[in-house]
Amino acid sequence: MIEVRNIHKTFGENHILKGISAEFKEGMCNLIIGGSGSGKTTLLKCMVGLHEPEEGSVIYDGRNFTRMNFQSRIEIRTEIGMLFQGSALFDSMNVEDNIMFPINMFTDQNHKEKLERANFCLERVNLAGKNKLFPAELSGGMKKRVGIARAIAMTPKYLFVDEPNSGLDPKTAIVIDELIQELTVEYKTTTIVVTHDMNSVMGIGENIIFLHEGKKWWEGSNKEISQTDNIELNEFVFASKFMQALQKNNR
Amino acid sequence: MIFHPLGKYILLLKAVFRRPEKWNIYRTEILHEMVSIGVGSLGIIAIISLFLGAVTTVQTAFQLVSDFIPRSVIGMIVRDSAILELSPTISAIVLAGKVGSSVASQIGTMRVTEQIDALEIMGINSPGYLILPKIIGAVTMIPLLVIISIGLTITGGYIAGTASGAVTGQDFINGITTTFIPFTFTVSMVKSVIFGFIITSVAAYQGFYTDGGALEVGRSSTKAVVISCIAILFTDYLVAQLLL
Numbered sequence: 001m002i003e004v005r006n007i008h009k010t011f012g013e014n015h016i017l018k019g020i021s022a023e024f025k026e027g028m029c030n031l032i033i034g035g036s037g038s039g040k041t042t043l044l045k046c047m048v049g050l051h052e053p054e055e056g057s058v059i060y061d062g063r064n065f066t067r068m069n070f071q072s073r074i075e076i077r078t079e080i081g082m083l084f085q086g087s088a089l090f091d092s093m094n095v096e097d098n099i100m101f102p103i104n105m106f107t108d109q110n111h112k113e114k115l116e117r118a119n120f121c122l123e124r125v126n127l128a129g130k131n132k133l134f135p136a137e138l139s140g141g142m143k144k145r146v147g148i149a150r151a152i153a154m155t156p157k158y159l160f161v162d163e164p165n166s167g168l169d170p171k172t173a174i175v176i177d178e179l180i181q182e183l184t185v186e187y188k189t190t191t192i193v194v195t196h197d198m199n200s201v202m203g204i205g206e207n208i209i210f211l212h213e214g215k216k217w218w219e220g221s222n223k224e225i226s227q228t229d230n231i232e233l234n235e236f237v238f239a240s241k242f243m244q245a246l247q248k249n250n251r
Numbered sequence: 252m253i254f255h256p257l258g259k260y261i262l263l264l265k266a267v268f269r270r271p272e273k274w275n276i277y278r279t280e281i282l283h284e285m286v287s288i289g290v291g292s293l294g295i296i297a298i299i300s301l302f303l304g305a306v307t308t309v310q311t312a313f314q315l316v317s318d319f320i321p322r323s324v325i326g327m328i329v330r331d332s333a334i335l336e337l338s339p340t341i342s343a344i345v346l347a348g349k350v351g352s353s354v355a356s357q358i359g360t361m362r363v364t365e366q367i368d369a370l371e372i373m374g375i376n377s378p379g380y381l382i383l384p385k386i387i388g389a390v391t392m393i394p395l396l397v398i399i400s401i402g403l404t405i406t407g408g409y410i411a412g413t414a415s416g417a418v419t420g421q422d423f424i425n426g427i428t429t430t431f432i433p434f435t436f437t438v439s440m441v442k443s444v445i446f447g448f449i450i451t452s453v454a455a456y457q458g459f460y461t462d463g464g465a466l467e468v469g470r471s472s473t474k475a476v477v478i479s480c481i482a483i484l485f486t487d488y489l490v491a492q493l494l495l
Contacts, residue, residue, distance in 0.1 A: 050368050070269075070376075077374030088365040102373045105272050160372075 001026050002047065002158060002190050007056035009042055016042045017053065018214040027188040029181055029204040033195060034211035035236055040194045041085075041162060043211065047192070048080060048160055049073060060158065078106050081151030081189075085163040087143040089135040089150070095122070096131035099150045106154065121149040125179060141172035145179070152183060159184065159191040165200055177203050198237060201225065210236065260456050266378040267386065267452075277384060284388030288350055292396060295349060296342055300400040303337050304329060304407025312417030322418045326408070326426020333404035334435045335495075340487050342400050343446035346393065347479035351454035354385055355475035358458030359468035367459070382455040386448060393447035394440050401439070438494045445490065446483050453479045 002024040009017040016039045024030040032040045045051040047058050049065065057066045060076050068076070089098050099118040103109060109117070122128050125145040135143060144164060151159060161180055165173035181204045184191040193200065201208060205222035212232045220228065225237060238244050271277045311328045358381055361367050370377040405427060412418040418426075454475035461471045 045368075048372055050371060074374040077372060080372055080374075082369070082372045084365045084369060086364055088369040090366055090369075091360075091364075104276060105373065105375055 001061060002192070003059040004043070004047060005057050005059070007043065007046055007053045007058070009039075009046055009051060009053045016214050017046065019056070020211070020214075020216050021056075022209050022216060022219070024190050024192050025207055026190045027184065028191065028206045029184050030190070030192045030207045030209070031195060031201060031205040032192065032209050032211060033201055033205075033236070034217075035196065038211040039214045040196075040211050044160060044162055044192065044194045048082060049077070078102075078154060079157040080160065081154065081156030081158070082160040083144065083147045083151050083162065083164060085166055087135070087147040089138075089143060089146055091135055093134075094131065095127070095133050095135075095138070095146050095149075098135070098146060099153050102150070102154050117153060118149075121153050122146075124152065124183075125149045140167050141169075141176065144168065144172075144176050148176075148179060148183070152187065155187060156189055157187075159187075159189040161191065161193040161195075163195055163197075164193060165195065165197045170199065173197065173199060174203065180204060196236075201237075212236075256456075259460065260452075263378055263382075263456055263459060264452065266376060267382045267455075269376050269379050271379055271383070272375060277380070280380070280384035281387050284384045285392050288346075288385075288388045289392030289395060292346055292349055292392075293399070295345060296396050296400050297403055299341065299345055300333075300338065300403035301407035301410075303341060304333065304404035304409075305411030307332055307337065307404070308408035308412040308423075309415060309417060312412065312415075322422040323426035323429070325412060325418045326423040326428075327430065328426075329408035329412075329423075330405055330427040330431070331435060333401050333408075334439045335491075336487075338397050338400035338404055339439050339442040339446060340483065342397055343393070343443070343450065343483045344480055346396070346446075347450050347454075347483060348476050350389065351450045351475045351479045352472045354451055354454035355458040355461075355472040356468055358382075358455055359461035359471045362459060362461045363464055363468060378455075378459065382452070382459070385451045385455060389447035389451040390444050391447075393450070394443040397439060397443040438490065441494065442487060442490050445486055449482045449486060450479050453482060 005021050007017050007020045020043060032043060034040045042051060046053045053066065057064050059065065063076060065073065065076055090101065093101065096115070096118050099121050100114045103114045103117055118131070119128070122130060125148050127142060127145050127149065130142070138146065164176050164180060168176065177200050180191060180193065183189065193204070195201065202222050205225070208220055208222065208225060209216055210218040210233050218228060218230045218233045225233070228234065307329050308325055311325050315322070315324065361381070367377045367381070370380060409420065409423050412423050413420045457471040457475040457478070461467050
């Protein structure tokens with residue numbers, strides 16, 4: 001479980017996160033949703049240590065991450081897998097080397113063992129045999145899947161996913177969402193997904209946190225989200241014509 | 252104004268020299284950078300060195316109008332200019348353009364495409380992994396390039412001098428072999444090691460703190476070259492003042 005307590009983050013004059021507290025449960029897809037500029041990615045980056053919050057703490061299974069020094073954080077970071085919005089694959093390495101990179105850095109496995117693990121991860125994301133391709137040769141969906149394969153290479157306890165569906169067609173987006181959900185159950189990871197895609201919200205949102213103007217505005221599940229009276233959340237959820245039509249049909 | 256970036260630069264260097272996670276991975280990266288910087292820059296260094304030597308010889312001969320000055324002096328001037336100034340400094344300025352811009356844009360692109368964030372999430376000391384191999388590659392290979400450059404500058408001078416008739420081959424060789432002070436070579440090596448450090452660390456700093464997109468990567472690359480050139484010339488004066 002990951003807990004965030006009273007997180008505040010400012011950039012210059014902009015107060016982005018205004019005292020956010022939340023719990024992200026183990027073995028579950030926890031979604032952080034909100035409009036552009038609501039602070040979702042900033043919260044995610046504060047949680048993984050890419051941004052330092054001015055106030056508050058991030059606690060990984062009782063371990064206070066915000067108070068740790070660089071060396072102590074490494075232990076927790078080896079338990080973290082992350083899929084970035086743009087996949088963030090290393091351009092100079094092929095798919096296989098990208099996946100093997102964290103294994104190379106933090107284990108003493110021999111080449112055969114590392115290769116077996118890389119192949120297993122690639123099979124898990126349905127990209128078996130694509131070992132020698134370079135990121136420039138992959139489609140957007142394939143890059144995301146390689147990103148996921150790299151994120152699970154070290155069998156993480158915590159999986160962070162930033163906008164998994166940005167730039168993907170709806171069909172590929174569903175494949176990625178399903179993959180994230182399957183891996184969460186399979187590895188019992190605490191998965192945190194930042195998204196503004198309503199398909200993801202309805203599909204995998206077991207625990208949802210809605211951010212608005214840097215504050216936690218609502219918390220619940222995908223079953224509860226369409227029945228809430230929260231005006232800001234309703235404006236966000238039913239912004240698209242598709243969701244409006246769906247709501248009309250349900251009524 | 253200067254203190255904030257200077258402080259950031261020093262803190263970055265502190266992170267660069269933190270103990271590596273795994274030496275064998277760093278060793279591979281260091282060898283890769285040595286090939287990239289050393290072998291990759293050999294062509295341009297060879298061309299500019301030959302022409303520098305040729306131009307220095309022709310221009311020195313043009314200014315030696317007095318019959319009281321022996322023609323062998325041309326060889327001496329070309330040799331000392333090559334060792335003390337032309338090879339280390341001009342090579343460093345050319346390498347600031349070639350290696351520095353490449354380092355800044357490579358690291359800058361990694362920053363804007365979140366590859367550096369990915370390294371940090373994995374628990375890897377990203378400044379160490381990305382910058383240390385480049386610094387070691389440069390401080391080992393640039394002195395070697397400067398040694399090659401010295402040889403080629405003198406060769407260029409010899410070819411131009413004898414081809415134009417400004418100096419005979421024998422006079423030129425007499426010039427480069429008489430009154431040689433070995434300490435000038437030490438000064439040249441000290442300069443090239445410092446220049447190698449400046450080129451890679453300044454460029455890496457500019458790339459590492461790139462913020463934005465493709466436009467900012469270009470700006471970082473340009474800034475890296477400009478700041479490196481100024482730092483090289485300033486350090487050149489400083490080393491000359493201190494050691495000579």
